Amino acid sequence: MSNDQSSQPDTLTSAERATLDASVAAPVILFFGTAIFWLLFGSVFELISAIKLVWPCFLDGCGIFTYGRTSVVSINALAYGWATPAAIGIGLWLTARLCRVQLARYKSLVAAGIIWNIGTFVGVAGILIGDNTSISHLNFPGYSTHILLLAFLIIAAWAIVTFNQRKAGPLYVSQWFLVAGLFSFPWLFATASQLLVWKPVQASAQPAIAAWFAGGFFNLWLAPMGLAAAFYLIPKTIGRAVNSHHLSLLAFWSLLLFGAWSGTSRLIGGPLPAWMASVGVAAGVMMIIPAIAVAINLHFTLDGHYGPMSWSPALRFTITGVSMLVFTWTFTAINSIPLVNSVTNFSDITRGLNLLGYYGSFSMIAFGAIYYILPRLTGKEWPSSCLISWHFWLATTGVLLGVSVLVLGGLIQGYALQDIGVTFRSSMEFVFPFRFLAALAAVLIVGANLAFALVFAGLHWSLRRPGTAPAFIAVREENSQEPVAV
Amino acid sequence: MNKLTLLFTGILLTFGSAWVGLVAYPVANLGHMQPLPNEETGGVNPPTVSGLAIAGQKVYAANGCMECHTQQVRPDPFSTDIAKQLGKRQTVPRDEIREHTPFLGEYRIGQDLSNYGARQTDVAATHRHLYAPKSVTPWSNMPSYSYLYEYRKIVGQPSAHAVQGLTGSRAPKPGYEIVPTQQAEALVAYLLSLNQNYPLPESPEPTAK
Numbered sequence: 001m002s003n004d005q006s007s008q009p010d011t012l013t014s015a016e017r018a019t020l021d022a023s024v025a026a027p028v029i030l031f032f033g034t035a036i037f038w039l040l041f042g043s044v045f046e047l048i049s050a051i052k053l054v055w056p057c058f059l060d061g062c063g064i065f066t067y068g069r070t071s072v073v074s075i076n077a078l079a080y081g082w083a084t085p086a087a088i089g090i091g092l093w094l095t096a097r098l099c100r101v102q103l104a105r106y107k108s109l110v111a112a113g114i115i116w117n118i119g120t121f122v123g124v125a126g127i128l129i130g131d132n133t134s135i136s137h138l139n140f141p142g143y144s145t146h147i148l149l150l151a152f153l154i155i156a157a158w159a160i161v162t163f164n165q166r167k168a169g170p171l172y173v174s175q176w177f178l179v180a181g182l183f184s185f186p187w188l189f190a191t192a193s194q195l196l197v198w199k200p201v202q203a204s205a206q207p208a209i210a211a212w213f214a215g216g217f218f219n220l221w222l223a224p225m226g227l228a229a230a231f232y233l234i235p236k237t238i239g240r241a242v243n244s245h246h247l248s249l250l251a252f253w254s255l256l257l258f259g260a261w262s263g264t265s266r267l268i269g270g271p272l273p274a275w276m277a278s279v280g281v282a283a284g285v286m287m288i289i290p291a292i293a294v295a296i297n298l299h300f301t302l303d304g305h306y307g308p309m310s311w312s313p314a315l316r317f318t319i320t321g322v323s324m325l326v327f328t329w330t331f332t333a334i335n336s337i338p339l340v341n342s343v344t345n346f347s348d349i350t351r352g353l354n355l356l357g358y359y360g361s362f363s364m365i366a367f368g369a370i371y372y373i374l375p376r377l378t379g380k381e382w383p384s385s386c387l388i389s390w391h392f393w394l395a396t397t398g399v400l401l402g403v404s405v406l407v408l409g410g411l412i413q414g415y416a417l418q419d420i421g422v423t424f425r426s427s428m429e430f431v432f433p434f435r436f437l438a439a440l441a442a443v444l445i446v447g448a449n450l451a452f453a454l455v456f457a458g459l460h461w462s463l464r465r466p467g468t469a470p471a472f473i474a475v476r477e478e479n480s481q482e483p484v485a486v
Numbered sequence: 487m488n489k490l491t492l493l494f495t496g497i498l499l500t501f502g503s504a505w506v507g508l509v510a511y512p513v514a515n516l517g518h519m520q521p522l523p524n525e526e527t528g529g530v531n532p533p534t535v536s537g538l539a540i541a542g543q544k545v546y547a548a549n550g551c552m553e554c555h556t557q558q559v560r561p562d563p564f565s566t567d568i569a570k571q572l573g574k575r576q577t578v579p580r581d582e583i584r585e586h587t588p589f590l591g592e593y594r595i596g597q598d599l600s601n602y603g604a605r606q607t608d609v610a611a612t613h614r615h616l617y618a619p620k621s622v623t624p625w626s627n628m629p630s631y632s633y634l635y636e637y638r639k640i641v642g643q644p645s646a647h648a649v650q651g652l653t654g655s656r657a658p659k660p661g662y663e664i665v666p667t668q669q670a671e672a673l674v675a676y677l678l679s680l681n682q683n684y685p686l687p688e689s690p691e692p693t694a695k
């Protein structure tokens with residue numbers, strides 16, 4: 001184990017922690033609460049879309065509910081309504097804790113949260129009434145993205161001020177990821193909005209920019225924020241320092257470099273200069289490096305201390321999420337090989353990888369973080385361990401089922417699309433049973449999100465019976481560095 | 487790595503390198519493409535399209551057609567698109583210059599549409615397909631775009647634009663007609679304008695094996 005001080009999350013007393021937590025409570029609860037609403041909203045639309053793929057006559061002939069709009073609404077509501085605010089909430093709390101600075105002017109952050117949600121609402125409504133831009137992960141019409149960018153700039157300004165006021169000391173791993181994420185997102189979002197939506201450049205130049213944005217949105221924004229949470233929560237919950245400083249460095253820099261360049265691997269053979277696709281392929285294959293570095297580092301941190309997973313919801317969700325992140329990048333690496341890509345491209349495998357990345361890894365880590373953070377902000381315990389358990393198992397089963405059937409069905413569909421002797425009709429018929437199972441997985445995921453929303457509502461409106469024990473999933477066995485109750 | 491400045495410089499370099507390569511480079515080098523003169527017809531390649539077809543791009547985007555249909559023909563050996571007759575040659579950046587947004591697509595839940603206009607030239611058939619896909623292709627899983635059409639009672643003369651030739655359960659009752667809205671007309675014009683069967687020097691047709 002490294003003795004480097006930067007492997008330790010922090011050395012605060014519980015009183016200091018409570019003061020820091022209290023100072024960020026209002027904006028963080030606002031971001032998490034609204035995020036959970038959009039999570040439920042987005043997954044219901046995902047379910048509607050999954051059903052429509054199997055039975056096109058479901059809600060047919062109605063403009064608002066046509067497949068092309070419901071699927072886009074679900075992706076964007078989850079990306080901008082759920083994932084981004086959840087990442088911001090985690091980022092605010094971690095910044096205050098790791099910089100050891102009490103949050104001043106929290107009202108500007110509350111305002112940013114409200115503005116952000118107005119932007120998301122306007123964007124979703126815009127898609128439904130027919131202003132979809134048809135740019136992957138940036139489907140919100142231009143008039144709503146201005147609002148979103150304004151809200152984020154308020155948050156970024158606050159983060160810069162807080163980082164400047166931080167108490168001296170080495171920067172912890174989570175802080176690297178926080179700085180990277182909070183810096184990348186506005187750059188990605190402003191560039192793509194300006195060049196693709198607000199004042200679009202000629203369409204011949206757009207494919208590379210759109211691929212760069214869609215890849216960066218996950219690899220440079222959501223993944224770093226998720227890892228920031230994981231590198232803080234895991235050591236904290238089990239009371240051990242991060243295993244290797246050097247592996248952390250490797251994971252961080254390889255993610256930044258290859259993550260930034262890997263987006264164009266989705267355009268192999270597409271209308272852009274061949275070198276751009278080749279660079280995307282090279283960087284995409286190299287994503288195996290951050291995958292392995294994160295996996296080894298966190299495994300040796302946890303080695304012999306996996307026990308708390310049985311009782312701590314935060315740890316269980318976070319570790320599941322990190323494992324799925326490792327799988328996401330491994331699959332990305334395999335999928336970037338041109339020989340593989342010639343089969344998998346345009347098939348349901350892309351849907352499977354999106355599900356694994358956005359729900360299986362980022363959302364699971366965010367669930368873990370929210371389970372850890374909210375009791376400390378509100379001074380209340382989670383109301384029901386039973387619901388948390390349902391949430392975990394429904395989400396895990398939903399993701400595993402969804403990803404496996406989409407990958408298997410996608411492989412068959414991909415081979416059918418590629419084979420000169422097979423008609424297009426056959427490719428549809430082969431994949432049909434897998435799409436049916438994928439719709440079933442979408443039901444499980446809606447159930448998981450519903451359980452999560454209920455448990456959040458129970459905490460927020462204090463529905464826990466007084467005097468009962470904290471909501472651990474099982475009997476607690478080991479001591480963590482920090483009591484779970486405040 | 488304990489200094490914020492060091493961290494910040496590193497992020498700037500890694501992130502900035504990709505920004506220069508994948509954003510600034512295409513804007514500078516691909517963002518000002520011109521059509522090439524076509525000596526045979528005296529026109530240009532890619533050909534100029536009608537204003538109605540340009541308006542149809544917005545309808546195509548609004549209804550998320552891109553969620554199921556790609557618009558890119560990839561070359562060998564990355565695909566068998568050309569052998570499957572999705573197009574005669576690979577799609578290149580110059581093919582996109584009439585578009586507001588390039589609808590390359592990520593999924594082939596439906597067929598590729600890069601050359602829809604080369605396969606289909608009949609306006610009425612395209613309207614029938616959009617209004618009632620299953621009446622044209624019974625195994626289709628395409629949703630109906632009937633909300634882009636007006637189902638109305640014929641008053642006086644029947645409309646000259648009414649969709650003709652619908653059969654089966656989706657055919658209008660006697661005395662009624664189905665009239666495309668402006669959006670449906672624009673979408674059909676756009677779909678029929680999709681045709682990459684013109685020569686471009688940077689994308690030669692592969693010779694037969």
